Amino acid sequence: MTTALITGPTRSLGRVAALALAEHPQVRDVVLLGRAGTALDEVAEQVRRRGAQAHAIGCDLADLSDVRAAASTVRDLVEAGDVRPLVALIANAGFVSPDTRRASVDGHELTFAVNYLAHAQLIGDLTATLATSSRIVLLGSNTYYANFWRRLLKVPPAQWRDPIELAEPAAAEGHLGMTAYSDAKLAILYYAHELQRRVAAGVNVIVYEPGWMPGSALSRSAPPAVQAIGRALGRIPGVATPEKSGPLLASVAVDERWSDLRDGAFVVRDRVTEVQPMAQDRARERRLWEATAELLGR
Numbered sequence: 001m002t003t004a005l006i007t008g009p010t011r012s013l014g015r016v017a018a019l020a021l022a023e024h025p026q027v028r029d030v031v032l033l034g035r036a037g038t039a040l041d042e043v044a045e046q047v048r049r050r051g052a053q054a055h056a057i058g059c060d061l062a063d064l065s066d067v068r069a070a071a072s073t074v075r076d077l078v079e080a081g082d083v084r085p086l087v088a089l090i091a092n093a094g095f096v097s098p099d100t101r102r103a104s105v106d107g108h109e110l111t112f113a114v115n116y117l118a119h120a121q122l123i124g125d126l127t128a129t130l131a132t133s134s135r136i137v138l139l140g141s142n143t144y145y146a147n148f149w150r151r152l153l154k155v156p157p158a159q160w161r162d163p164i165e166l167a168e169p170a171a172a173e174g175h176l177g178m179t180a181y182s183d184a185k186l187a188i189l190y191y192a193h194e195l196q197r198r199v200a201a202g203v204n205v206i207v208y209e210p211g212w213m214p215g216s217a218l219s220r221s222a223p224p225a226v227q228a229i230g231r232a233l234g235r236i237p238g239v240a241t242p243e244k245s246g247p248l249l250a251s252v253a254v255d256e257r258w259s260d261l262r263d264g265a266f267v268v269r270d271r272v273t274e275v276q277p278m279a280q281d282r283a284r285e286r287r288l289w290e291a292t293a294e295l296l297g298r
């Protein structure tokens, strides 16, 4: 029986995935890393009702000291033998700030900080708690390039810059939040490739894309009319939803079927997909690693 950790379990994709993990026959402990509050307590209760042990750890990913403290709590749980080493670490939490002038507690652009930097901190702090054979699953997004749907919906693709610049809050209005989101998700692809080269043999790094889930809370900052359209689109058959993609995410993290995936393999819903050539770039990947160490004060 094993342990799985997930960030962002309080709603949408992460919540459904956490509950699927709780029902998985091989998972005994589910570590839930989310903002403290009733939603975290409630999902922990639902995990217990499904027969697993829930370990809820309050953590605001916009505050790196909180992330370090949460990682320390997880290490204590493993070292004390309260939970087995992690077989799966799912970096699911995500966020889009429409205003790129907003900064995290540490002064980094908020979207880059929550989606990317906080997870890089967490994973770096938890590598010693991973089981000999384990998976790190990061959440990617096809917004990193200008695919057909993004062009149709006018969602801008990533505009890559040096990571130190990406982490800098905008000085003036006008920088698009969705560009920052796409940059953070491209950073996740680059990070996953570099991480695989640096983790112990036996640790597999995977990037999961749940499909566009228009009804999720990721668009919570959008105008109410846009959110209503999203909810309506989410009811169209074939469109991804947290209910459909959450169990797939849990499966990618723990099921034998996916055990050969590594090197940042990009899984879209339930299919391994080639990334665009620009998402494989050794020079950018190395530079991101160095810049991340600098930003995290390592």
Ligand SMILES: NC(=O)c1ccc[n+]([C@@H]2O[C@H](COP(=O)([O-])OP(=O)(O)OC[C@H]3O[C@@H](n4cnc5c(N)ncnc54)[C@H](OP(=O)(O)O)[C@@H]3O)[C@@H](O)[C@H]2O)c1
Residues within 6 Å of the ligand: 007, 008, 009, 010, 011, 012, 013, 014, 034, 035, 039, 059, 060, 061, 062, 091, 092, 093, 094, 095, 114, 139, 140, 141, 142, 209, 210, 211, 212, 213, 214, 216, 217, 218, 219, 242
């Ligand atoms: N929705 C899509 O179409 C789509 C497509 C591709 C990829 N993805 C990715 O899939 C993942 C899940 O997306 P979703 O649609 O389920 O998003 P969501 O409905 O907005 O849920 C996001 C989760 O992240 C947590 N979170 C956000 N900011 C946080 C912070 N500062 N500290 C701690 N937790 C924080 C939220 O916690 P609270 O409940 O406390 O806010 C929530 O649990 C994200 O990584 C997203 O980028 C989504």
